[in-house]
Every structure is written in structure tokens, then in C-alpha cells.
Amino acid sequence: MDEKLRELVRDLLKKGEVDAVLSLKAFEGCVAPHLFTSEDEVSSLVSSPKYPVALIMPMLQSEYPDAKLGVVVRGCDERTFVELAKRGQVDLDKLVLIGLACTSEDVEECKCELPYPTKIDIGEKVEGVTNPEMEKIGEMGMEERLDYWAYQFSKCIKCYGCKNACPLCICESCILEEKDWVKTGDVPPEFPAFHLIRAYHTADRCVDCKECEKACPAHIPLTTLYGMIRKDMQELFGYRAGEDVKKKPPLVTVLEDSALEEA
Amino acid sequence: MKYENVPTICPYCGCGCGIFLQVLDGKLVGVLPSKTHPINQGTLCIKGWNIHHFVNSPDRLKTPLMRKNGNLEPVSWEEALSFVADKLGKIKKESGPDSLAVLASAKCTNEENYVIQKFTRAVLGTNNVDHCARLCHASTVTGLVGSFGSGAMTNSVPEFLDADCILITGSNTLEQHPLIGSWLLDAKEKGTKFIVIDPREIPMVKFADMYLQFRPGSDVAWINGMMRIIIEEGLEDKEFIGERTEGYEELKKVVEKYTPDFVEKVSGISEDQLVQAAKMFASAEKGSIIYSMGITQHTTGTDNVQSIANLAMLTGNVGRRSTGVNPLRGQNNVQGACDVGGLPNVYPGYQVVTVEDNKKKFEEAWGVPLDDKVGLTIVEMLNAAFEGKVKGMFIVGENPMLSDPDINHVKESLQILDLLVVQDIFMTETAELADVILPAASYAEKDGTFTATDRRVQKLRKAIEPIGDARVDWEIICDIAKRMGADGFEFSSASEIMDELASVSPIYGGISFDRLGSNGGLLWPCPDAEHAGTEFLHSGRFTKGRGSFTAIDFIEANELPDDEYPFILSTGRMMFHYHTGTMTRRTPVLVTEVSTGFVEIHPDDAEKLSIADGEMVKVSSRRGEIEIPAQVTDKIRPGMIFIPFHFAECAANILTNPALDPKAKIPELKVCSAKVEKITV
Numbered sequence: 001m002d003e004k005l006r007e008l009v010r011d012l013l014k015k016g017e018v019d020a021v022l023s024l025k026a027f028e029g030c031v032a033p034h035l036f037t038s039e040d041e042v043s044s045l046v047s048s049p050k051y052p053v054a055l056i057m058p059m060l061q062s063e064y065p066d067a068k069l070g071v072v073v074r075g076c077d078e079r080t081f082v083e084l085a086k087r088g089q090v091d092l093d094k095l096v097l098i099g100l101a102c103t104s105e106d107v108e109e110c111k112c113e114l115p116y117p118t119k120i121d122i123g124e125k126v127e128g129v130t131n132p133e134m135e136k137i138g139e140m141g142m143e144e145r146l147d148y149w150a151y152q153f154s155k156c157i158k159c160y161g162c163k164n165a166c167p168l169c170i171c172e173s174c175i176l177e178e179k180d181w182v183k184t185g186d187v188p189p190e191f192p193a194f195h196l197i198r199a200y201h202t203a204d205r206c207v208d209c210k211e212c213e214k215a216c217p218a219h220i221p222l223t224t225l226y227g228m229i230r231k232d233m234q235e236l237f238g239y240r241a242g243e244d245v246k247k248k249p250p251l252v253t254v255l256e257d258s259a260l261e262e263a
Numbered sequence: 264m265k266y267e268n269v270p271t272i273c274p275y276c277g278c279g280c281g282i283f284l285q286v287l288d289g290k291l292v293g294v295l296p297s298k299t300h301p302i303n304q305g306t307l308c309i310k311g312w313n314i315h316h317f318v319n320s321p322d323r324l325k326t327p328l329m330r331k332n333g334n335l336e337p338v339s340w341e342e343a344l345s346f347v348a349d350k351l352g353k354i355k356k357e358s359g360p361d362s363l364a365v366l367a368s369a370k371c372t373n374e375e376n377y378v379i380q381k382f383t384r385a386v387l388g389t390n391n392v393d394h395c396a397r398l399c400h401a402s403t404v405t406g407l408v409g410s411f412g413s414g415a416m417t418n419s420v421p422e423f424l425d426a427d428c429i430l431i432t433g434s435n436t437l438e439q440h441p442l443i444g445s446w447l448l449d450a451k452e453k454g455t456k457f458i459v460i461d462p463r464e465i466p467m468v469k470f471a472d473m474y475l476q477f478r479p480g481s482d483v484a485w486i487n488g489m490m491r492i493i494i495e496e497g498l499e500d501k502e503f504i505g506e507r508t509e510g511y512e513e514l515k516k517v518v519e520k521y522t523p524d525f526v527e528k529v530s531g532i533s534e535d536q537l538v539q540a541a542k543m544f545a546s547a548e549k550g551s552i553i554y555s556m557g558i559t560q561h562t563t564g565t566d567n568v569q570s571i572a573n574l575a576m577l578t579g580n581v582g583r584r585s586t587g588v589n590p591l592r593g594q595n596n597v598q599g600a601c602d603v604g605g606l607p608n609v610y611p612g613y614q615v616v617t618v619e620d621n622k623k624k625f626e627e628a629w630g631v632p633l634d635d636k637v638g639l640t641i642v643e644m645l646n647a648a649f650e651g652k653v654k655g656m657f658i659v660g661e662n663p664m665l666s667d668p669d670i671n672h673v674k675e676s677l678q679i680l681d682l683l684v685v686q687d688i689f690m691t692e693t694a695e696l697a698d699v700i701l702p703a704a705s706y707a708e709k710d711g712t713f714t715a716t717d718r719r720v721q722k723l724r725k726a727i728e729p730i731g732d733a734r735v736d737w738e739i740i741c742d743i744a745k746r747m748g749a750d751g752f753e754f755s756s757a758s759e760i761m762d763e764l765a766s767v768s769p770i771y772g773g774i775s776f777d778r779l780g781s782n783g784g785l786l787w788p789c790p791d792a793e794h795a796g797t798e799f800l801h802s803g804r805f806t807k808g809r810g811s812f813t814a815i816d817f818i819e820a821n822e823l824p825d826d827e828y829p830f831i832l833s834t835g836r837m838m839f840h841y842h843t844g845t846m847t848r849r850t851p852v853l854v855t856e857v858s859t860g861f862v863e864i865h866p867d868d869a870e871k872l873s874i875a876d877g878e879m880v881k882v883s884s885r886r887g888e889i890e891i892p893a894q895v896t897d898k899i900r901p902g903m904i905f906i907p908f909h910f911a912e913c914a915a916n917i918l919t920n921p922a923l924d925p926k927a928k929i930p931e932l933k934v935c936s937a938k939v940e941k942i943t944v
Contacts, residue, residue: 019264020264022266025268027270027781028270028780028781028782029299029780029781029782029783030270030281030297030299030300030780030781030782031298031299032267032268032270032283032295032297033268033283033295034266034267034268035264035265035266035267037264037265049298049299049305051295051298056266056285059287059292059293060266060287063266063287063288064264067264154469155448155470157308157309157437157438157441157444157445157466157838158309158838158856159306159307159308159309159311159312159441160309160312160852161296161306161307161312164312177852177855177856184855184856184857185839185856185857187437187438187466187838188466214298214305214306215296215305215306215307216306217303217306217307217308217441217442217444217445217448218445218448219445219448219449219452
């Protein structure tokens with residue numbers, strides 16, 4: 001699969017269809033995001049483990065505003081680009097998305113519902129799965145649920161990894177750092193303020209890329225919580241983040257007439 | 264058009280997390296955790312996530328400075344280095360080599376520390392080289408060398424996951440070693456039992472099966488008490504004791520008098536809790552002990568460490584996976600700085616300077632005669648400076664004006680020196696007193712290796728060019744050495760220095776830059792190029808042969824509370840700041856979290872003194888006084904106060920006691936007596 005991907009990237013660079021491609025490079029035993037500018041270095045390109053390439057792209061586009069950049073995207077990356085574009089963070093017209101379908105192992109690891117981009121260039125489409133944790137929590141009573149989350153969040157060491165790894169946490173100043181909202185200097189941070197503020201702030205943009213959870217040193221099942229909110233967004237407003245670049249996010253929409261009707 | 268991720272190692276604590284520095288067109292723009300790294304696996308703590316901020320701080324030292332007419336003025340490298348070389352040479356000639364002293368740095372690379380100690384020994388001609396390991400784990404090195412033959416963490420970090428029971432004492436692991444804390448949380452969810460024994464109710468207590476709060480300084484008493492219970496219950500590992508250890512009978516005799524009742528009186532740990540904890544630990548198949556400065560920073564530091572070693576051997580918990588005695592090292596490279604000889608009593612690889620064969624070996628390797636006397640330790644150097652015996656000090660990347668006990672005395676001592684050279688990345692409190700300041704490159708601007716707490720040697724990679732005219736530490740030292748007419752400092756790369764280090768230090772014998780890669784490195788001992796490194800020590804045999812039990816009696820701390828100074832003061836660290844704050848206090852997110860120091864005090868004590876939470880109070884000891892906001896919290900014992908030492912404006916170390924452990928020469932930073940007073944306007 002990686003060899004096919006390399007061929008494709010080489011071809012894009014060779015034909016001059018892109019100036020560079022953002023993907024992953026394997027070297028010295030590790031794998032890191034890398035901007036491939038020449039065909040020669042493409043031999044070290046790999047597709048996993050998944051890194052948040054969409055976290056890096058806004059910086060690259062602002063540094064190289066005229067460049068045509070390629071980027072290897074999984075389903076979640078593509079959805080992230082849609083949400084970033086809605087918020088003016090990336091220019092999709094200057095991007096060439098190279099679609100990569102996740103493998104069944106990837107799906108198993110991420111418990112991903114939608115593990116492929118709209119256009120698949122590399123790999124075979126594998127159907128998604130639902131996060132079994134969501135169902136488990138859905139069956140809990142309110143008291144039990146609160147205890148569950150209180151325990152999970154008691155592990156938090158306030159690293160802000162969830163925020164830092166999130167390609168859609170784009171606010172210039174973060175409310176989580178404001179002491180009027182969350183008391184500063186505490187480990188763990190105040191429950192439930194810190195985590196619920198973050199959950200609501202990402203409610204209409206979270207595309208379930210799992211980067212927050214993968215960046216959590218306490219292994220808090222953040223995407224289970226966010227997944228439940230995503231479900232609400234869909235049920236209440238018929239909104240799925242990352243689906244359609246033209247669809248306005250409900251939390252930033254100004255209503256001229258009446259309130260949004262429940263779907 | 265260039266965007267790349269340079270793999271390197273986080274320069275804060277000893278966890279040794281793998282990070283990528285994001286470099287965009289030659290500028291450092293961010294950090295990403297490495298997802299493949301065996302320790303942090305794609306995660307970081309708040310300090311690690313913000314590790315790039317201070318590198319570009321406008322406060323970086325960008326040019327050499329020299330004191331002229333009392334003021335520090337910018338000068339050329341030529342002027343600064345020729346002055347330093349001349350002056351060092353002059354002091355050596357006039358007052359002898361031992362009138363010079365050098366502080367190496369736990370923040371610098373192995374290669375830099377190797378060069379610094381080689382410079383001290385081979386060019387200055389003295390063993391007066393030490394570094395801040397003296398203040399954190401000196402007693403670990405003396406204690407564990409005595410008990411086991413090796414002073415390092417016995418096991419590796421990932422092994423915690425499979426331990427059956429972990430006893431944590433004097434280590435605030437979740438805050439001070441957050442990514443090791445992450446492994447512990449995973450272990451907890453897998454079923455590992457935790458016993459936390461600490462005077463403060465640290466975050467890890469929430470996840471503990473048992474929490475024992477005790478009076479600071481009573482460690483030997485409760486450990487002896489536990490061992491007495493284990494022996495009485497017949498839970499000791501007889502086979503291990505018989506086959507692998509010596510001195511058991513003496514130990515057994517000494518612990519006899521540490522009845523639970525006696526221990527309760529001395530330590531405050533209830534009889535019932537002590538018995539339960541002793542049984543829980545002793546019945547674990549794989550029992551592991553984690554400790555840190557709560558154990559080491561005492562006048563009885565070596566005793567405390569050897570008591571921990573006794574407990575591990577008594578229960579047969581050494582030399583197997585997921586067991587062991589695991590001192591967590593506080594600095595990114597404090598393990599390495601010790602390994603490569605940044606200590607006054609050993610050459611690289613812990614080869615003792617007083618052994619004639621070792622001296623010969625290094626005289627041959629370095630081509631110069633060497634001194635066979637043990638040199639001065641940090642506090643001894645400062646005392647010698649105060650007495651006029653040490654006349655010149657060269658301090659690399661350390662800030663004793665905030666990190667050492669009794670700062671007023673430190674200041675007086677440094678001011679008396681004829682020459683104080685400070686090599687650093689920022690104008691520290693120590694640099695402000697210097698005659699010459701040499702601007703150094705930061706971790707992001709150089710190649711080298713760091714050795715993490717679990718003996719993990721990992722490669723640091725240059726991501727950007729040094730800021731301003733700053734130069735890499737080893738290059739500066741080599742330049743001075745050459746100016747002083749020395750040979751053996753013609754290195755052209757860090758890799759070349761590692762090759763020389765490997766050739767003289769058997770534990771690093773098989774380590775080279777080519778082998779290290781960028782994904783977890785190699786764990787020493789790694790004696791030859793084919794050796795895969797060592798996950799855990801003392802397998803089958805202790806480094807010294809048989810492990811030695813040490814029969815130790817409890818001794819009180821050097822300074823105990825009295826009517827005038829009724830509180831026990833402990834100092835330590837916190838999640839959001841690091842050591843003397845030079846890096847973290849220049850990092851906006853961390854300053855937002857915590858902007859200054861505080862004194863933790865129990866609500867009962869606060870009420871007696873009519874002190875409210877957040878109120879500025881005066882804290883004093885026999886050494887000095889500070890004003891500091893009170894933090895009223897029931898997470899601390901009544902009669903005890905705690906102050907983090909990161910903050911110059913309310914520096915805990917103005918108060919601390921410089922009394923030393925007689926063997927390790929570590930000062931008693933965890934116990935001194937103090938007074939808290941309301942400030943009346």
C-alpha cells in the first residue's frame with residue numbers, strides 16, 4: 001500500500017501538479033510528519049501511524065500562500081479539512097487531497113465510524129464500526145455515568161494534550177486557560193468545568209479523528225464523550241461535522257428568523 | 264520550502280520522552296510528541312508540549328559578557344575566552360589546581376559533561392567537579408552502590424505496567440515524572456496495587472490502595488518497622504536472602520526494636536496501616552519500589568536509600584522484570600552527567616579516582632598526570648570559596664543561587680571568588696554575580712545524547728542554528744582547553760566525543776551515535792557493539808556479587824521543630840514549573856497556570872495563626888526569611904509546611920538547612936524547622 005502511495009506522490013511531484021506533499025516519513029526508527037518537496041525523498045514516505053496532518057497544514061499554507069500542496073488524508077483528516085475550510089483556516093482550492101482508506105486494523109484500533117475519505121486513491125474501503133463504549137455508557141444511570149466520568153477525569157494531569165493535538169482547536173486565546181472559567185494551577189483541573197467546556201467548544205467541529213485521546217497520557221476516553229455529543233448534534237440539528245463544506249456549523253450560525261428547528 | 268520534524272528528547276525531567284521539533288524554514292515553530300517512542304507513545308506533559316517557547320525567548324543570552332567597572336558588558340568571544348583561559352591558568356599556577364572548581368550540568372549532554380570533567384581533571388588538574396545530582400540523588404548513588412554495586416534505577420519504565428504491587432515513597436510521580444505517571448495509571452487499571460507513603464497527599468494518592476502519611480524525616484523508622492513485620496509474618500524471601508545476599512542476621516537484629524507501636528510514635532503511621540502495607544508489599548510476586556527526593560534529600564539520605572534496598576532484597580524484589588529499586592531522576596540528563604564522570608570521586612563509568620589502576624588508565628587515555636584525591640562536592644565547594652580556599656569557579660548550566668540550600672551563604676561565597684565564570688542560556692540569578700558570562704546553545708541547537716532515568720541513552724538532535732552568537736557548550740570548553748595549551752580537545756562532533764567516552768567507560772562501551780537511532784535508544788550497561796542493552800540490572804547476580812543488607816538505626820533530622828521554629832519545612836517541585844524556573848517562567852502557558860510560589864499549610868495551623876488562603880505571610884528559619892502567599896490545604900500534615908523551590912521572589916532555599924549527609928554530602932532539603940507569621944501592616 002505504501003509503495004503505491006509513494007508512486008502516486010512521486011507522480012504528482014514529477015508532473016508539477018503539486019509543489020510539495022505533506023505526509024509521513026520513516027527514519028531512524030521513528031515516523032514523523034514531513035513535507036516532501038522532491039521525488040528523491042519519497043522512498044521514506046509511509047502512511048502510518050496516523051499523525052494529525054491537518055494540524056500542520058494551516059501553518060504551511062500561511063507560510064507558503066501561493067504553493068499548491070498535496071496532503072495524504074484519511075477519512076478523518078479529510079473531514080477536518082472541511083471544518084478548517086469553513087472556519088477560514090485552510091484554502092481547499094490550493095490543496096490536493098490524496099485519499100487513503102484505513103485498514104481493518106486501523107478501524108479496530110480507532111473504533112472509527114467512517115474510516116475512509118470521499119475519494120479513495122489508496123487502499124480498500126473498510127466499513128466503520130460504532131464505538132462500543134458509547135453504548136455501554138448510554139446504558140448507565142445518571143449517577144453511575146457521573147461517577148464514571150469523575151473517575152476518568154480525576155486522572156487528568158492538565159497537559160492540554162487534547163487541545164494541542166486537536167487540529168480544530170483553533171481559538172487564538174483559549175478559554176480553558178482563563179482562571180474565571182477554570183481555576184489555574186490544579187492537578188487534576190476542576191471537574192467537570194475543564195472537560196465539559198472543551199467538549200462543548202468542539203461540539204460542532206469534532207470529526208472523531210481521535211487525536212485528543214491518542215495524546216492523552218491518562219488515556220481518558222475523550223472521544224466517547226465527544227461522540228455522544230456528536231450524536232446529539234446530529235439528532236438535534238441534523239449536523240455532521242466534516243460532511244459538507246457548505247453547511248454552516250450550528251454554534252457559529254447567526255439566526256435571522258426563529259430558532260433552528262429540531263430535526 | 265522546508266518543513267521537517269527533528270526527533271530529539273525533551274530536556275525537562277528524567278522520563279526521556281521522544282519529541283519532534285517542528286522546523287519551518289529554519290525556524291522552530293512547535294513540538295509534537297513521537298507516537299512510536301517507547302516511553303511517551305504520542306503523549307506529553309504540559310511542560311513538554313511547550314518546550315519550544317523559551318528557545319526563542321528575547322531573554323536568551325546572545326553574546327559573551329564581561330564585568331568591567333562593575334557592569335556586565337558585551338565582549339567578543341576572543342576577549343572572553345582568552346580572559347577566562349588566562350585567569351584560570353593564573354589561579355592554577357598561583358594557588359594550585361584545587362583552588363579551582365567546576366560545576367557540570369545535568370541539563371547538558373553526555374558529551375558535554377564528558378568534556379567538562381575531562382577539562383577539570385586533565386587541564387585544571389583537580390577532581391573538583393560536581394553537579395546538581397549532589398542535591399537530588401547523591402545518596403542514591405552512594406546508597407545503591409553500597410547495597411547493590413550500581414547506583415542507578417534497577418529496572419526500566421515500561422516494566423511498571425506488569426508489577427503486582429508498587430510502593431511509592433517520596434516521589435510525586437504524577438506531577439514530577441508525568442509520563443512515568445501515565446504508565447502507573449495504566450498499571451492501576453490493569454490491577455497493580457499501589458501503596459503511597461508520603462507526608463503530602465499527592466495526586467497519586469487518589470489511585471492508591473493504601474495511603475500512609477508520615478512525619479518527614481522518619482523514613483528509616485517506618486521501613487525498619489515494615490521489615491520487622493515481614494520477618495515476623497514469615498513473608499521474607501528466604502531463598503533470595505540465602506543465595507543472593509549478605510548481612511541478613513545483622514539487619515534482623517536491628518529491626519527487632521522497630522515495633523509497630525514504636526514506629527507509630529516516631530512516624531505517625533498507625534500500627535494497623537503499617538502491618539497491612541507490609542503484608543501487601545511482601546505478598547506481591549513482583550513488587551517494585553519507586554522513590555525520589557523524599558527519600559534522598561536528608562542528612563540520613565544514604566540510610567534511607569539503603570533501607571529501601573534492604574526492603575527490596577528482603578522480599579526478593581531485585582533482578583527480575585517489573586520489580587526493583589527505582590529512583591526516579593529529576594533532570595533530563597542527571598543520570599548521564601553522573602555516568603560520564605561529572606562527580607568528584609569517579610571517572611566516567613563510575614571508576615573511582617582513588618583506585619590506582621583507574622588513575623593509570625585515564626592518565627594513559629588522556630596523556631596527562633591526574634590527581635588521586637576525591638574532589639569537593641557542591642556545598643563543600645561553596646564553603647571552600649567562603650573560606651578563600653577555592654578562588655575560581657566555572658559553572659555550566661546550573662543556578663546554585665536558587666537551587667542550593669541557604670542562598671544567602673551561597674551568594675556570599677560566590678561573591679568572594681576571584682573568578683566566577685557562568686555558561687548558560689539565560690541571565691540566571693547565579694550569572695548576575697559572574698565576572699564572565701558565556702552564552703550557550705540550547706537543547707534545540709545541538710547534537711548529543713541524554714541518559715534518561717532508566718539508563719536509556721538517547722540521541723538529541725540539532726534542529727536550528729544557535730541563537731545570536733551562542734555556542735555549543737562542549738565547543739566552548741574545548742576552545743578554552745586549547746587556549747590553555749591542552750591536547751585531547753580536538754573534537755569535531757558530539758559523535759566523536761561519544762566514541763572516546765565509550766572507549767574509556769565500559770557501561771557505555773557499545774554505544775555510538777550510529778547505533779542509537781531516534782526511537783528509544785539503548786539502556787546501559789551496553790558493553791560492546793553487539794550488546795542490545797540492559798532492561799533490568801542484577802539479574803542472577805548483583806553488580807557487586809552478593810547484595811548487602813545494611814543494618815541501620817533511625818536517626819532524627821539535623822534540625823527539629825522547637826518553640827521558636829515550630830514547623831517542619833519541606834521543599835519540592837510542582838507540575839507546572841521546573842527547577843529554578845529559567846525555562847518554565849519564560850513559557851506563557853506555564854506562567855498562566857502558576858505565576859509565583861506559595862507555602863502549603865494545614866487548615867488547623869492556618870486557623871491558629873489567623874492566616875487566610877492566599878494571604879501573604881512571612882516564613883523564616885535560622886538562615887533567613889521570605890514573604891510568600893499561603894495556600895491553606897488539608898493535603899499536608901498539621902505541623903508541616905511545603906514550599907516549591909522554583910521562585911526567586913520567594914525562594915525556599917533562603918530557608919533550607921545546608922547540613923549534609925556524611926556519606927553522600929547531599930543537603931537536608933526535605934526537613935528544616937521554620938516559623939510562619941502573619942504580616943502585620
